[in-house]
Amino acid sequence: MIEEFISTYGEYLFWTLLHIFVILGVLLVSVAYLTYFERKVMAAMQRRHGPMTVGPFGLLQPLADGLKLLTKETILPTKANKPVFIIAPMLTFFLAIVAWAVIPVDENWVLANINVGILYLFAISSLGVYGIIMAGWASNSRYAFLGGLRSASQMVSYEVSMGLVIVTVLLCVGSLNLQEVVMAERSFLMNILLFPMMIVFLISILAETNRAPFDLPEGESELTGGFMVEYSAMTFALFFLGEYANMILMSAMTVILFMGGWLAPFGISGEWIDWVPGIVWFALKVSAVLFFFIWARASFPRYRYDQLMRLGWKVFLPFTLVWVLVVSGALIATNSLP
Amino acid sequence: MSDSFLIEYLPILIFFVIAGGAAIAAVAMSYMVGQQNPDPEKNSQYECGFEAFAESRSKFDVKFYLVAILFIIFDLEIAFLFPWAIVLGDIGMFGFWSMVLFLGILTVGFVYEWKKGALDWE
Amino acid sequence: MLYGIAFYLFAMVLVGSAIAVITAKNPVHSVLFLILAFFNAAGLMVLLGAEFIAMLLVIVYVGAVAVLFLFVVMMMDVSFADLRSGAMKYVPIGVVVGGVLLFELVIIYSGWKFSDAMELANPNDISLTNTEALGHILYTKYFFIFQMSGLVLLVAMIGAIVLTLRKRSGVKRQKIYEQVNRKASDVIEIHKVTPGTGV
Numbered sequence: 001m002i003e004e005f006i007s008t009y010g011e012y013l014f015w016t017l018l019h020i021f022v023i024l025g026v027l028l029v030s031v032a033y034l035t036y037f038e039r040k041v042m043a044a045m046q047r048r049h050g051p052m053t054v055g056p057f058g059l060l061q062p063l064a065d066g067l068k069l070l071t072k073e074t075i076l077p078t079k080a081n082k083p084v085f086i087i088a089p090m091l092t093f094f095l096a097i098v099a100w101a102v103i104p105v106d107e108n109w110v111l112a113n114i115n116v117g118i119l120y121l122f123a124i125s126s127l128g129v130y131g132i133i134m135a136g137w138a139s140n141s142r143y144a145f146l147g148g149l150r151s152a153s154q155m156v157s158y159e160v161s162m163g164l165v166i167v168t169v170l171l172c173v174g175s176l177n178l179q180e181v182v183m184a185e186r187s188f189l190m191n192i193l194l195f196p197m198m199i200v201f202l203i204s205i206l207a208e209t210n211r212a213p214f215d216l217p218e219g220e221s222e223l224t225g226g227f228m229v230e231y232s233a234m235t236f237a238l239f240f241l242g243e244y245a246n247m248i249l250m251s252a253m254t255v256i257l258f259m260g261g262w263l264a265p266f267g268i269s270g271e272w273i274d275w276v277p278g279i280v281w282f283a284l285k286v287s288a289v290l291f292f293f294i295w296a297r298a299s300f301p302r303y304r305y306d307q308l309m310r311l312g313w314k315v316f317l318p319f320t321l322v323w324v325l326v327v328s329g330a331l332i333a334t335n336s337l338p
Numbered sequence: 339m340s341d342s343f344l345i346e347y348l349p350i351l352i353f354f355v356i357a358g359g360a361a362i363a364a365v366a367m368s369y370m371v372g373q374q375n376p377d378p379e380k381n382s383q384y385e386c387g388f389e390a391f392a393e394s395r396s397k398f399d400v401k402f403y404l405v406a407i408l409f410i411i412f413d414l415e416i417a418f419l420f421p422w423a424i425v426l427g428d429i430g431m432f433g434f435w436s437m438v439l440f441l442g443i444l445t446v447g448f449v450y451e452w453k454k455g456a457l458d459w460e
Numbered sequence: 461m462l463y464g465i466a467f468y469l470f471a472m473v474l475v476g477s478a479i480a481v482i483t484a485k486n487p488v489h490s491v492l493f494l495i496l497a498f499f500n501a502a503g504l505m506v507l508l509g510a511e512f513i514a515m516l517l518v519i520v521y522v523g524a525v526a527v528l529f530l531f532v533v534m535m536m537d538v539s540f541a542d543l544r545s546g547a548m549k550y551v552p553i554g555v556v557v558g559g560v561l562l563f564e565l566v567i568i569y570s571g572w573k574f575s576d577a578m579e580l581a582n583p584n585d586i587s588l589t590n591t592e593a594l595g596h597i598l599y600t601k602y603f604f605i606f607q608m609s610g611l612v613l614l615v616a617m618i619g620a621i622v623l624t625l626r627k628r629s630g631v632k633r634q635k636i637y638e639q640v641n642r643k644a645s646d647v648i649e650i651h652k653v654t655p656g657t658g659v
Contacts, residue, residue, distance in 0.1 A: 164416060170423035234365045234369070328426060411616055418609075420512075
């Protein structure tokens with residue numbers, strides 16, 4: 001029975017597991033060095049050195065941070081609802097990771113090439129709100145509760161405009177499969193029409209991942225850390241990993257939707273450039289979007305909550321809604337629908 | 339029925355199991371490696387040095403509730419837009435105007451909530 | 461075989477979490493189990509080949525409706541023991557509602573079983589993904605039903621606002637248009653003040 005199982009599924013299982021562990025490994029290393037990258041870039045923008053003592057150029061700093069968090073005490077507040085309290089960070093981490101199953105990093109280089117890839121990503125990112133809301137409620141602390149509540153409202157508000165932006169991209173590519181989204185031929189008109197949507201999307205993902213200038217749920221100066229206030233050690237680290245993995249995920253989504261995924265930028269081709277593997281382009285583009293995340297954090301002051309809601313509901317929502325009709329109308333008029 | 343696309347979902351299921359396992363393993367490992375030394379003050383809820391005055395899960399502004407309802411409605415609207423966006427080339431002008439009417443109906447609601455001030459925060 | 465394992469896994473977790481929804485002491489736990497139930501239902505939908513519906517189930521029910529449920533349950537500032545004490549008097553109405561639902565399910569099932577509706581439910585062209593198959597008929601063939609759902613959403617939107625919107629008085633709001641349009645000449649007056657007389 002077992003031998004039969006191995007002979008039929010063994011090879012498949014081996015490659016799938018290998019693929020999964022490669023994704024996990026690369027993702028965790030990327031997250032670790034994203035924190036290093038963030039600190040170095042912020043330091044450079046503020047004329048400081050950033051981490052520089054642990055290892056050459058401070059390169060081992062993320063490792064040291066990880067080890068420190070691992071060996072700290074896991075605090076379980078007495079008044080907290082313990083099962084939910086522990087599940088919340090796990091859920092955040094889990095969701096930030098499983099979304100990577102459908103991200104194509106190169107042609108045919110994807111774990112699960114499903115027909116509804118975009119919807120899967122949209123679904124997983126819409127679940128992200130639970131980790132935060134559960135943490136806020138289970139901590140039974142006023143700061144955490146307020147942080148969780150704010151964060152939930154913020155994330156759902158910006159999800160609406162993200163969804164509408166995705167619809168405009170779908171109009172141009174005519175498929176929900178992520179590989180086909182990348183490979184679809186885009187005319188000049190489509191690129192012009194999608195450019196404002198890219199800006200909206202970039203701003204929305206800042207809000208969706210609770211990054212500055214929309215980092216109100218954490219708001220150190222008023223909420224002392226928001227929903228994470230009661231967490232320590234690995235439970236805190238999982239929130240942290242989840243947030244950064246989510247940043248990379250959202251950057252990857254931007255790259256796939258608007259920047260041509262693993263294809264060379266601006267459609268350049270030729271002998272001198274074609275040898276570069278697609279995954280290199282993909283990684284470079286994702287890094288560029290991540291740089292934008294950090295740049296925004298170093299440049300802008302935090303929004304006020306009413307301003308944040310106004311931007312989401314009164315600016316982005318009507319704008320993207322109208323733009324869906326503009327894009328579809330323009331594509332019908334020029335007869336260039338896919 | 340063709341099952342060929344189902345096989346694409348299998349890696350996702352396996353990924354779910356492994357990612358869940360990784361999350362549990364991380365917390366469990368930290369719990370074992372780190373020194374656990376709880377005491378009542380450390381485990382009390384975080385406040386500015388005093389005992390909490392009241393239950394922290396208090397009533398909150400009904401505004402948050404309204405945002406959640408409006409979100410459901412717009413989420414459904416987007417759900418209707420997804421299939422429309424990918425088949426628009428096949429269903430032609432009728433499909434286009436059908437969606438324009440649908441969005442028009444919802445825009446009436448949107449204008450109403452805007453004028454009523456449901457989108458204002460204080 | 462894998463199909464069978466997956467089916468029983470999803471089905472068992474679904475039924476288990478559905479039972480937990482009604483037996484959990486804490487309503488927040490109930491909602492969390494409800495989310496688990498939705499999630500497994502989405503898994504079953506995938507097994508049936510309805511990928512699009514499965515994703516929508518997660519996006520709409522888990523991502524939006526259950527968030528609202530959580531808000532409501534978290535917002536209820538009542539002791540849960542009080543809430544449970546009177547639960548028995550709702551049993552008759554619960555039985556009636558459950559009975560009606562069961563009756564309807566039986567009718568639908570028998571309609572499927574003993575008529576040719578089963579074949580109609582399959583898309584004509586198997587090469588289409590089910591999102592495309594849905595898109596081809598939803599906006600044209602089922603035009604009126606589609607518009608009706610738009611009207612239902614409109615009613616829901618207006619209803620929600622009428623029921624929940626309360627204006628609080630005495631709060632300062634930001635009026636961007638007015639603030640930007642302020643000119644120095646409108647708000648500043650220059651008086652010449654001679655010493656000893658005041659303004």
